[in-house]
Amino acid sequence: MLKPRPAPDAPDAPAAASAAASAGLDRLKAALGPEGWSQDPERLAPKLVEWRGRWRGATPLLLLPRTTEEVAAAVGICAEAGLAITPQGGNTGLVGGQIPQGEVLLSLERMRAIRAVSPDDDVLVAEAGCTLQAVRDAAEAAGRTFPLSLASQGTATIGGLVSTNAGGTAVLRYGTMRALVLGLEAVLPDGRVLRGLKRLRKDNTGYDLKQLLIGAEGALGVVTAAALKLFPRLASRAVAIVGLASPEAALALLGRAKAESGGAVEAFELMGRLGVGLAVERIPAAREPLAQLHAWYVLIELATAAEGQAEAVLEGLLARALEDGLVQDAAIAASQAQAHAFWALREGQSAAQKPEGPAWKHDVAVPVAEVPRFLAQADAAVRALSPRARIVAFGHVGDGNIHYDVLGPEGGDPEAHAALRDQGSRAVHDVAHRLGGSISAEHGLGSMKSQEALRYKDPVEVETMRAIRRALDPKGIMNPRVLF
Ligand SMILES: Cc1cc2nc3c(=O)[nH]c(=O)nc-3n(C[C@H](O)[C@H](O)[C@H](O)COP(=O)(O)OP(=O)(O)OC[C@H]3O[C@@H](n4cnc5c(N)ncnc54)[C@H](O)[C@@H]3O)c2cc1C
DSSP states (O other): OOOOOOOOTTTTTTHHHHHHHHHHHHHHHHHOGGGGEOOOOOOOOOOOTTTTSBEEEEEEEEOOOOOOHHHHHHHHHHHHOEEEEEEEESOSSSSSSSBBBBSSSOTTOOOOOEEEEEEEEEEEETTTBBHHHHHHHHHTTEEEEEOOOOTTTTOOOOHHHHHTOHHHHHHHHOOOOHHHHEEEEEETTTEEEEEEOOOOOOSSSSTTHHHHHHHOOTTEEEEEEEEEEEEEEEOOOEEEEEEEESSHHHHHHHHHHHHHSSSSEEEEEEEHHHHHHHHHHHHHTTOOSSOOOEEEEEEEEESSSSSTHHHHHHHHHHHHHHHSSSEEEEESSSSSSHHHHHHHHHHHHHHHGGGGEEOOOOEEEOOGGGHHHHHOOOOOOOOHHOOTTTTEEEEEEGGGEEEEEEOOOOOOOOHHHHHTTHHHHHHHHHHHHHHTTTTTTSEEEHHHHHHHTTTTTTTTHHHHHHHHHHHHHTTOOOTSSEEE
8 A cells, every 4th residue: 555645636636646755765775775675575475464364464665774874864755755554573563553555664674783881870762673682681781670671672673662562560569651661752753853861851842742652553653663661689588379269359459569679570460261271281391380280370470679578478478379269379489480480471361372273352441440350251252252262361460451351152153253353342441441441452453453453542631632633744744554
């Protein structure tokens, strides 16, 4: 989908448009030089398919700029020629926003420099194409931590993480990407550079423009670099798996953990029995974490500065919770290997359910206190449609974020289950909305959920978002398939 925009009264509009588009592509190639673009099908292929194969795309040209100035030149040419652009980072997004459907594909893969690390400021400045792992390693090397953590961190990039406002497992303590960015450099849809790489903790000089670009999914410009907040490295860590009877018990334990640890809870992840069972069955070398099976499990991680403190706090918390009957069983990891094994059960929840056939997948958020009600009401709504459907619910319960996946009945017809997906997802999203929730907690809307989101978002909010987009991108060239 090249999007040239000829004057409405042009006598031969389609021909003029196609000539303008093709001249635009030639100008892009000339501006970025031979290393800065590709049309080689083999080079393009991995960038045109989403990792699960759910979206396949097409592009007339892959752009590979190396500097912010090159990004600015490319976007400026696209704006003049009316060529639409899809930015792409690590291509780990889960809602299809990074896969072009005919737009020029702008990859940040050659912009991978860590521009600065300043331990005194607790700031690291990274270019958009840096992977999260590279940023975490650079922070560690400077004696600090960059706390964002997710299973795709070896491939996901800073540009993508900013643009999706990524969450992950440490949001409870450190917040999402919105809370971790101090400044941004970005190329606006007309090719101008917004030089906002501030390292300030305080700056009351008007609108916080970086927050518009965070979570914008590439709709308001191309992120080229970010100034990120660093934190002290915490030497004492403890991880446990807990068996519980209900999500209500998990919430009560969360409340105690936050209070008794003085805010040291880094992760508090809920998993249902079915998901743990599938992970134990399918992850190589995985074992049941507790002697008995439980309806629900929580993986809890605490981190503190003083040696041995995290484990002591976790032991005390769990001992009291066991005594009070709040939890049914618990095991604290005795080694790093065991901690990794506990985390593997959590991180394997998606992969382990894959052989079960098509799933209706959801990434919802509700107020934390509503999590038990959400789970009960969503289960009822799903079973009204498909009485023997199997539910794998897991996620960052401390953030009210549940990944709510619905598998087909055991031995059932996968196609029949897939055919009910839209109806089923609507029912699950309706429950989240009724409880004051969101249909996208951390993955964004992309091309997958943007239409669906219109059903739930406040019309004034949508119109305000559209007005901002029109103001910044009057030609509508930036990632036209995402958001509104
Ligand atoms: C195994 C696995 C686990 C995951 N776990 C989590 C999780 O726990 N929490 C979570 O939040 N997400 C998770 N994700 C989703 C994904 O990793 C994140 O959405 C991540 O932020 C995407 O980064 P990326 O570099 O791959 O971006 P891409 O997939 O390339 O792009 C994502 C979106 O950002 C836009 N974009 C990319 N780069 C730029 C840029 N420089 N400027 C402007 N727009 C840009 C794209 O156009 C697209 O709309 C997971 C994904 C996988 C595969």
